[in-house]
Amino acid sequence: MINATEYRAMAAEHHRLAGMCRSPDSREQHLRLEQQFRVLAEREELLHPPLVAQQASDPPIAEV
Numbered sequence: 727m728i729n730a731t732e733y734r735a736m737a738a739e740h741h742r743l744a745g746m747c748r749s750p751d752s753r754e755q756h757l758r759l760e761q762q763f764r765v766l767a768e769r770e771e772l773l774h775p776p777l778v779a780q781q782a783s784d785p786p787i788a789e790v
Contacts (some may be wrong), residue, residue, distance in 0.1 A: 729774070733767035 737760045744756035 728766075728770070730770040730776070731765040733763045733770060737761075737763035737767065 740756045740760040740763065744760065746752045746758060749752040
């Protein structure tokens with residue numbers, strides 16, 4: 727399963743490719759793909775929030 731970080735990497739690659747394009751149509755296609763991958767990354771984070779490791783200095787979380 728692809729995670730949000732991988733979607734963002736794909737978006738960055740399409741952004742890079744868009745900057746190299748000479749054709750306006752090709753550039754727009756890469757920019758559209760970039761946007762779609764960014765949306766997928768945001769959705770992935772909403773569905774599967776990244777786990778944050780609890781630091782040793784943080785007080786323990788009390789369960790009620």
